Each structure stands twice: as C-alpha cells, then as structure tokens.
Amino acid sequence: MSSNAPTDSVCLTVPSHARYLGLVRKVIQQVSQEGGFTEDEGRKLILAVxxxxxxxxxxxxxxxxxKTISxxxxxxxxxxxxxxxxxGKRPDVDRIRPRDLDEVRPGGLGTHFIQSIMDEVTYDTSPGVGCILHLVKYKSPQVRHKHR
Amino acid sequence: MELHVDRADSGVIIVAVSGEVDMNTSLEVRSALTPLFAEKPKALVVDLSGVGYMDSSGVATLVEGLQWSHRSQIPFRLYGMTSAVKDVFEMARLESLFEIFETREAALGDLV
Structure with missing residues (x-):
C-alpha cells in the first residue's frame, strides 16, 4: 500500500470461524501502520475490528x-x-448498546470496546446487503501529516 | 496460545498464559482455570506477561476467575500485564476490582 496515494482500499473475506480472527488482526495491524496510526491507536483498532x-x-x-465475513x-x-x-441474522440495531460497566459480569464488553475506540459506528441493514457495520476512525493532525 | 501451570511448594498455583487470548482460545484458559480452584490452592496467580493480545472473551474469562475466587475465598491475582491487556482492563474499568501486580515477586510477596 503506497502512503502517497490519497485513498487505499483493502478487501478481505474470511470464513466465519474464530480461528481466522488472527488473520483479520494481522491485516488491521498492517493497514493501521501504513495509515500512520500510532502503535497504541493500532492496538485499539485491532481490538475494535x-x-x-x-x-x-x-x-x-x-x-x-x-459462512463468510467480508x-x-x-x-x-x-x-x-x-x-x-x-x-446472517439481521440484528435489532436499536437493541445494540454497550452494557453498564458497573455491572461486574463476564461478557457483553465487545460493543463497549467498539464504541469507545471508534469515532463513528453505524449499521446498514438495507434489504439485499445483509448487515454492514461501518466503523470510522479519524486521524489526528500528526497522523494526517505522516500519511502524506 | 499456551498455558503453563506451576504448583509451588507454598501451595500457590501460578498459571502462565502466553500468546493471543481471543474468542478462539479463551475457552482453553477457562477450562484450565476452573479445575485449579477445585484444588483449593493457597492462591491462584495468573502470569500475563506473555499475552500479546486479549479481547473481551479473555477479559470475561478473568472476570469469571474473580467470581470463582470470591465464592471459594481463594485469592486470585494477576501480574505482568502487557499494553494489550492493560488497554482492555482500562476500557472495561476493571483495574480496581482485581489484585494486579507488576511483577511475579510482588504478586507472590505475602503468599510464600
């Protein structure tokens, strides 16, 4: 991926098996590094995805x-x-929300992590597209400078 | 992901976890910890210094460990948190609920 290009796209489709999560993490690590994110930001982006x-x-x-995840x-x-x-099953988007952190119990933290890390989190469940989760992370001015 | 269980003469069990703890591997950690509480050790101490990645399922496993610890009255301690583990603990605001130590010596200090 060239850091001089204004926009770079990477597409990845993996089977819906947890053993492929490691591969997804490697790709996110590479893309976040190429995009100029710091190591700390990159770690968090990996976690969110x-x-x-x-x-x-x-x-x-x-x-x-x-099944597959694209x-x-x-x-x-x-x-x-x-x-x-x-x-897969279309989620009830109105019911997806992070749980109360004061409630100490295993599980339910994933949505909290995603929403804490990403700047925008939206769902598209329009007919024919399945479910598309759209995540956005804006770059700090320092990161933007490095990307040029 | 790898697990190593060390039963010290002091009666403390130390579990060293290394690698990536995610949805694919956290069940292994859970399966390893559960029977150790049944051995009624003096304390169960988890070495996280080799963990390069942990997701919410890994955190959930450690929260379960904490709950078993409360039920069994067996101290449950963590040490050697890497940046990846610290991130998820901070975001889940769990640091104050666990007994967390920087080093093995500090974690075992009053137990041996």
Whole structure:
C-alpha cells in the first residue's frame, strides 16, 4: 500500500470461524501502520475490528463456521473506514448498546470496546446487503501529516 | 496460545498464559482455570506477561476467575500485564476490582 496515494482500499473475506480472527488482526495491524496510526491507536483498532467480527460469528451466524465475513478497509488522509459485512441474522440495531460497566459480569464488553475506540459506528441493514457495520476512525493532525 | 501451570511448594498455583487470548482460545484458559480452584490452592496467580493480545472473551474469562475466587475465598491475582491487556482492563474499568501486580515477586510477596 503506497502512503502517497490519497485513498487505499483493502478487501478481505474470511470464513466465519474464530480461528481466522488472527488473520483479520494481522491485516488491521498492517493497514493501521501504513495509515500512520500510532502503535497504541493500532492496538485499539485491532481490538475494535476483532470484537466486531467476533460478534458476527456469535450473534449473526450463531457460531456457524461455514459462512463468510467480508471486510473493506479504506484508508485516506483524514480517516480509516472499515466496513464489515455479513449475511446472517439481521440484528435489532436499536437493541445494540454497550452494557453498564458497573455491572461486574463476564461478557457483553465487545460493543463497549467498539464504541469507545471508534469515532463513528453505524449499521446498514438495507434489504439485499445483509448487515454492514461501518466503523470510522479519524486521524489526528500528526497522523494526517505522516500519511502524506 | 499456551498455558503453563506451576504448583509451588507454598501451595500457590501460578498459571502462565502466553500468546493471543481471543474468542478462539479463551475457552482453553477457562477450562484450565476452573479445575485449579477445585484444588483449593493457597492462591491462584495468573502470569500475563506473555499475552500479546486479549479481547473481551479473555477479559470475561478473568472476570469469571474473580467470581470463582470470591465464592471459594481463594485469592486470585494477576501480574505482568502487557499494553494489550492493560488497554482492555482500562476500557472495561476493571483495574480496581482485581489484585494486579507488576511483577511475579510482588504478586507472590505475602503468599510464600
């Protein structure tokens, strides 16, 4: 990926099996590094995307490993956009919210992590597209400068 | 992901976790920790210094460990948190709920 290009896109489709999460993380690490994000920001981007894909496997596909998850990463000077598409159960978007952190119990933290890390989190469940989770991380002025 | 269990003469069990703890591997960590509480050790101490990545399922496993610890009255301690583990603990605001130490010596200090 050339850092001189105004916009770079990477597409990745993986089976809906948790063993492929490591591959997704490697791709995000590479893209965030190329995009000029700091190591700390990169680690958090990896976590957000990993949690989103884990949610697809668990909730959209009910742990069925025979389906697919498609990711499109679009890196530009001002932001990194990530689209995560699946064709599983359509989520009830109004019911997706982070849980109360005062409640100490295992589980339910993934959505909290995604929303804490990303600047924009939106869902598209229009007919024919399955479910597309759209994540955006804007770059700080320092990162934008490095990207040029 | 790899696990190594060390039963010290002091009665403390130390579990070293290394690699990536995610949806694919956290069940292994859970399966390893559960029976260790049944051994009624003096304390169960988890070495996280080799963990390069941890997601919410890994955090959930450690929260379960904390709950088992409360039920069994067996101290449950963590040490050697890497940046990746610190990130998720901070975001989940869990640091104050666990007994967290920087080093093995500090974690075992009053137990041996």
């Amino acid at each position: 990993d949690e989103a894909c884990s949610n697809v496997i668990k909730h959209s596909y009910d742990n069925d490993p025979t 990711l499109t990463l679009t890196d530009s000077a001002e932001k990194l956009e990530i689209r995560i598409q699946d064709f």
